[in-house]
Amino acid sequence: MRRIQILSDYGMPGVLLLLCLFFSVVTLEEQHPEGEDAANRVAPKIAQQVPQDRPLVIVARPTLRDQAFARTAKALLQERGYRVLAVIHGEPPVIRLRLQALADSAAVPAALVTVPDFRLPLQSIQTRIPPLAQIPVIVPDSYRWPTFLLRDNLINVVNQIVVIAIIAIGMTMVIITAGIDLSVGSLIALSAVIAARLIAGMGGTEASTLALILASFAAILACGGLGMLSGVIITRFSVPPFIATLGWMLVASGLAYIISGGQSIYAIPDRFVWLGRGTAFLGIPNAVVLMALLYAAAYVLMTHTVLGRYIYAVGGNPEAARLSGVRVQRILVFVYTVSGLMAGLGGIVLASQLKSGAPTYGLLYELYVIAAVVVGGTSLSGGEGKIMGTLIGALIIGVIQNGMNLTGVETYTQKVVLGLVILGAVLLDKWRSRG
Amino acid sequence: MRTLRLALIGVLTLALVQACGKKEQNQNDSSRPVIGVSLLTMSHSFFQDLSKAIKAEAEKQGFDLIMVAGEFDPARQQNQINDFIVKRVTAILLCPTDSRAIGTSVKKANAAGIPVFTADIAVLAEGVSIVSHVASDNYQAGRLAAKAVLEAIGGSGKIGIIDHPEVESVILRTRGFMDELNEQREKNGVEIEVVSRLSGGGVKDKAFKAAEDMLQAHPDLDAIFAINDPSALGVVAAIEKAGKSARVRVVGIDGMPEGRKAVRDGKIYAEILQHPQDIGRRAIQAIAAYLSGEEVPPKILIPTSIYRQEDAKKDPMLATAK
Structure with a gap:
């Protein structure tokens, strides 16, 4: 029994850890150093392979990191007594022209130095310039490390599920009350389109920061309003949540197409990507920070407040809840409003990430959100579930999708695997709770 | 129960290992450049042909x-x-x-020094750099479609368009179509009127509904131009249902096997063929x-061609696949 207790406490986080471990192992690959780090690694390697005061040429692509590489490498090599004939920056055609010019002036270097990512293109350029064809291309040594565990990738994983995770907060509450909200996917599109349209109307790419904030709040509130209407229809007229939110799903999607005229709206200032792409705190994307704050707030709400206990009570047994004085209808309207607000916020985050609003956003997101909630251990029959479980569920989905992209699994296979994993996670959960 | 549970975990792990392991061997070979390809969809024979050609040429x-x-x-997408960038393709x-929305991602790839190419659909976002765009000459395809419509109904008549105006390539097609019609109107005095223009979303079921409504509203319609094959097939279904196969002619763009078959059977008057194989090959x-340092033109247009019933009867693709 104790083992089962442990499994039910740590089941899903355990699955998440196992998945991370698995993808770390399969993505263990050569990693290519970049920028100054690459320059520091390449200098001693050249010292071993090329005698001093021989001429070298440094080749780099036109990016900031490559420029840093070229600058540092040049300084380090000159320090060691090498002659740096030229530093060539540019796109491949430019590099080819410059190298050709070098070869024509009979200035043949002893080696070409570049970053590992550009080794293959450089070699292919080299073979087309006969005098240079035999010259070695020296790049810093690679090291082995799981691509999955790269800082950029871990941020990717969280960034990729941030929209789903935010909406899943509202969905968890809805599902705990034994309901469902199918409208969230369409609300994403609606919110993104309303915000983009308002911004376009308030100056477009010249819009002020205040306009951006106002437009975002207006869009979120509009979605919250639609969510509240769902709640009212469900409670006042005893319409099943499935049907009521299905209706709003179509309405919201249609409205998004009408407001946008079916086009994506992109007259938005660059500052708007602050929320989705910016980083204000330790290099963590702002949207991820926002998600963490929302989860903390929802956790407190669900575990430490009367309102939270009422939500569980309504889902567990609405009649008993009513008899013990809980205003069931108000609680239901509240959770659908929260779900609408969260979907609206998700739409703003997505619009910010993509710097545009289009009615095609959020396609099938309701299903991913529900999957995240269910994988996270919330029961569709209501009354039980944990907010933090939902976060784990969303992360599981994110890790699987990212891992499969990294390992080059085809789109169709990805769907099959993702579906199996969702089914498997839920079955595991069933067996676990049965003992 | 425990055995079952273990078996389940085993099966899931196997599925993952299978899926991820398959591609693993050739990717660790760092002597070959890796190209990251993200298509619009895989569930359309145009993109299936495109992806086959990309694979073969790669x-x-x-x-x-x-x-x-x-x-x-x-x-x-x-x-x-983002995953391609982390993978350093x-x-x-x-x-x-x-x-437009793809712009932020392309910008990120630009900053990472990864060159970006597009096939079939262009990037319209500002401030991003695309090395080269390879696509069907959609504008020319639209013009050819207008020629085919004129050929089908003669010098005068009423026509409808099943549109999908969210997509750039379709905008070019309909623009080419309208330009050719206007030109013919001025030059040769043809009296063609576009009486209805509805969106079919580029998919069969929606195009079917749109065409049904179009036929209801305009019983004297002579031809319908559908901007792609799924739309054209939806239109054919609507015409058959309305019992107007003898009167209303259909012209589509694409050249999917099902569309070609409809041309052979006389249900579609003509198709404007795209050549996805050429697009994929030229892109790679x-x-x-x-x-390898060569200059590449920023735009590579692949011409389209008219495909009529007599072409379909000789088509080897239809001879083998029924």
């Missing part, structure tokens, strides 16, 4: 591929490109799900040329 050029599809979801080939060739 094999020839010595490239490894990571091929995925955004399946019409801009956010999903954004994630795929040598180049990226895209069919954008949204010509452009990447290879660019990586």
Whole structure:
């Protein structure tokens, strides 16, 4: 029994850890150093392979990191007594022209130095310039490390599920009350389109920061309003949540197409990507920070407040809840409003990430959100579930999708695997709770 | 219960290992450049032909591929490109799900020094750099479609368009179509009137409904121009249902097997054929040329051609596949 207790406490986080471990192992690959780090690694390697005061040429692509590489490498090599004939920056055609010019002036270097990512293109350029064809291309040594565990990738994983995770907060509450909200996917599109349209109307790419904030709040509130209407229809007229939110799903999607005229709206200032792409705190994307704050707030709400206990009570047994004085209808309207607000916020985050609003956003997101909630251990029959479980569920989905992209699994296979994993996670959960 | 549970975990792990392991061997070979490809979708024979051609040409050029599809979801495609960047692919080939929204991802790839190419659908966002765009000459395809319509109904008549105006390539097609019609009107005095223009979303079921409504509203319609094959097939179904096969002519653009078959059977008057094989081949060739330092033109247009019943009767594709 104790083992089962442990499994039910740590089941899903355990699955998440196992998945991370698995993808770390399969993505263990050569990693290519970049920028100054690459320059520091390449200098001693050249010292071993090329005698001093021989001429070298440094080749780099036109990016900031490559420029840093070229600058540092040049300084380090000159320090060691090498002659740096030229530093060539540019796109491949430019590099080819410059190298050709070098070869024509009979200035043949002893080696070409570049970053590992550009080794293959450089070699292919080299073979087309006969005098240079035999010259070695020296790049810093690679090291082995799981691509999955790269800082950029871990941020990717969280960034990729941030929209789903935010909406899943509202969905968890809805599902705990034994309901469902199918409208969230369409609300994403609606919110993104309303915000983009308002911004376009308030100056477009010249819009002020205040306009951006106002437009975002207006869009979120509009979605919250639609969510509240769902709640009212469900409670006042005893319409099943499935049907009521299905209706709003179509309405919201249609409205998004009408407001946008079916086009994506992109007259938005660059500052708007602050929320989705910016980083204000330790290099963590702002949207991820926002998600963490929302989860903390929802956790407190669900575990430490009367309102939270009422939500569980309504889902567990609405009649008993009513008899013990809980205003069931108000609680239901509240959770659908929260779900609408969260979907609206998700739409703003997505619009910010993509710097545009289009009615095609959020396609099938309701299903991913529900999957995240269910994988996270919330029961569709209501009354039980944990907010933090939902976060784990969303992360599981994110890790699987990212891992499969990294390992080059085809789109169709990805769907099959993702579906199996969702089914498997839920079955595991069933067996676990049965003992 | 425990055995069952263990078995389940085992099966799931196997599924994952299978899925991820398959591609693993050739990707660790760092002597071949890796090209990240994200298509619009895999569930359309145009993109299936495109992806086959990409695979074949990549094999020839010595490239490894990571091929995925955004399946019409801009956010999903954004994630795929972010993953390409983390993977440090040598180049990226895209069919954008949204010509504008993809901009932020392309910018990120630009900053990482990864050259980006597009096939079929262009990127319209500002301030991003695309090395080269390879696509059907959609404008020319629209003009050819107008010629085919004129050929089908003679010098005068009423026509409808089943549109899908969210997509850049379709906008070009309808623009070419309208330009050719206007030109013919001025030059040769043809009296063709576009009486209805409805969106069919580029898919069969919606095009079917749109065409049904169109036929209801305009019983004297002579021809319908559908902007792609799924739309054209939806239109054919609506015409058959209305019992107007004898009167209303259909012209579509694409050249999917099902569309070609409809041309052979006389249900579609003509198709404007795209050549996805050429698009895929030329795109990979452009990447290879660019990586070896050659200048690549920013736009490579692949011409389309008219395909009528007599072409369909000789078509080897239809002789083998029934």
